[in-house]
Amino acid sequence: MREMGRRSEPAEHPFKARHRDEAAAMTAPAPGPGLTWGRPMVLILREGQREVISSACPLALELGLYPGMTAAHARALIADLDVREAEPAADRALLDRLALHAARQWTPTASVSGADGLWLDLTGTTHLFGGEERFCRRLTAFMNRLGLTVRIAVAGTPGAAHALARFGSAAMTLLPSGKEAEAMADLPLAALRLQPDALTAAARFGLERIADLYPMPRGPLARRLGLRTVERLDQARGSVAEPITPVLPVEAPRVTRQFLEPIGTPESIAQVIADLVDDLATVLQRRALGARTVVLMADRIDGEVQRLIIGASRATRDKAHLKRMFGLKMAQLDPGLGIEAMHLLVPHHEPLTAQAAGTLVESSGAAHDLAPLIDHLAMRAGPSALFRMSSRESDVPERAMRRVSPLASPKGWPEWKRPVRLLQRPEALSGVVALMPDHPPRRFTWRRQDYRVVAGDGPERIHGEWWRNGREMWAVRDYFRVETQDGMRFWLFRRGDGVDALTGDLTWYMHGMFG
Amino acid sequence: MPALPPTPSTRRASAPPSSCAETLATLRQELAGVRPANRPALPFDLPEIDGQLTDAGLDSSGLHEVAAATASLNDDAAATLFLAGVAGRFATHPNSTMLWAVTAFDLYAPGLEQVGLNPGKVLYGQGRKDAEVLAMAEDALRDGSLACVVAEVKAADMTATRRLQLAASDGQTPMLLYRRHRSREGCPLRTPSSAMTRWRIGCLASERLPWPGVGRARWQVELVRQRNGNPFTLELEACDAEGRLALPASAADRAAAQERAASHAA
Structure with a gap:
């Protein structure tokens, strides 16, 4: 940097405060090979009165920070530390979505494992992807595209796969069946998913690796470390079965009718719609759901699919109401040369439990249910045509009103004289x-x-x-x-x-x- | 329903009428038997109006038309307030709802609330043209779950009003049709219609107060046509917070007060 210059070229003041990032870049050591991130980053969680690091990026780990350290300590060690709040709920939601994706795309039996993993039961499914190794490479590429690093272990038992994925040496381990005990021998005891007190007890006895447990007699082992430890060891070696509870992807309710002969007359189409709605009402009732949006799809002979979409202002499975709404829209359906199959699909549904149909006693306070009428009118004039007026907190007259949805309950205005x-x-x-x-x-x-x-x-x-x-x-x-x-x-x-x-x-x- | 002349056979079946008045009375009785039993009519609670109306009030399952006396915006506002007051009295039950269907939304809801139509009771519907507004009103009438339906249109012919009248009597729901002015001259109530009653509302000067303020608004309420009854014209005080009209004070007092206010304002 120039200390002095010509008068036309102003020199920077040597003691001017520099920007924090700039200062850090000048004092921090040059990043080593493979460390291409800018600033070390840690995520913190609040535990009682202190903030504890829940996870650290590779650069931060390199600099000596570790999960479990207090955030104040880490900040004291490294001035230019990027500290952010951890979001366990968002992590969990992402993991749930991944499990659902796995259950839809890869295997029928998939589930979330702990706070950072997924179980996938690959039995009988990997041949669809060209074998286990190609499946694992595909999975790695998929996760990398999502911005995640992944460690995969394929083993004969869930316990062994869990241990190898988290504590194994390679990022991708494919273990032949029956070799679980050998492969896990060198891993630490924590890989067995033991209870914390069992781990403490094992450390006191000088047991460190899983191989140390193999020669021990089972009775004393159970007495010292608990029956749960023996069970975990057996599960990992495959002598006791460990079932996975799979997540079940929720499928949109759907009913279908195929026809022997193509249909095309309005009467027959109305009849089929009525039958489909009856079927759908049964499905919805069994699953305790109510439909907000229903899509009718009609497959024509020429391969084109005709769609009708109806919406309800409140979850419903009322047959007469759905039939009437489809009846209003049926004129838009073009049967062409004939329709060979029709489906009803409910893409948007809400829980709807059993409801009282009516009482013998006339209740004077009960209001009429407006939702069917609102759906009917919205079908005729468009969904934005129906509204109520509610107050907005403003004294300026033209801003005092706002439109709210027709089923909302609006608020009134103060009683100043206002024109109509x-x-x-x-x-x-x-x-x-x-x-x-x-x-x-x-x-x-x-x-x-x-x-x-x-x-x-x-x-x-x-x-x-x-x-x-x-x-x-x-x-x-x-x-x-x-x-x-x-x-x-x-x-x-x-x-x-x-x-x-x-x-x-x-x-x-x-x-x-x-x- | 148009009053059909009874066939000669029915007339012969009843007792031979002696005079014109008796004929009319028997005809009215027969007509009353033809009309189905409805919900009770909504009275105005003013003997001067109710006494001159055939049903002693507004039929709760019929079509009623309202128009402004002139094309001015003030008469338009007065007619709107008259409608809102009647609609509010039809919807007195706390859980009841009414539909107000318009093509261009220029209503000011705080003003409607001040004649008894609080916002929880009003569901607004905006159609693109008059035909759509009439269709929405008819659907709402046939549904039968509303306390009252109001529609604002510029044009509605005999067919449209007849459909509304039938829908209203099917759904047992009162229908209030607001006929807006189309041009400067023509009164919208000039065209034929099958409404039970047709009203024309105009603004009048309010009673002058002893201080230079604006008193309670006053309207010229004109019943242009009613079925089985005679038209009449009344000068009334505007709707209060519950939508009720009132009779003005006696004329002699009013004249004195008016002079006094004029001297104040000058």
């Missing part, structure tokens, strides 16, 4: 004669017509909302309710309070009509 119809935007008045600062106008001209005011109420002062934009910082509107000579009642306002010029330019506007 509001102009789209306020219209300027001309020729206004008014006493300042707080009297209604005596006369004004609006839409080329002169009005003489005989009575007025006001002003109602409404201030601008300074948090929205700067122009409303000091803005004020003074609203007046006036009646003209021939009995017309208007809602007018003046911009500005008539005293302070900052609040407005004293122009008058028409904003609404009272009846």
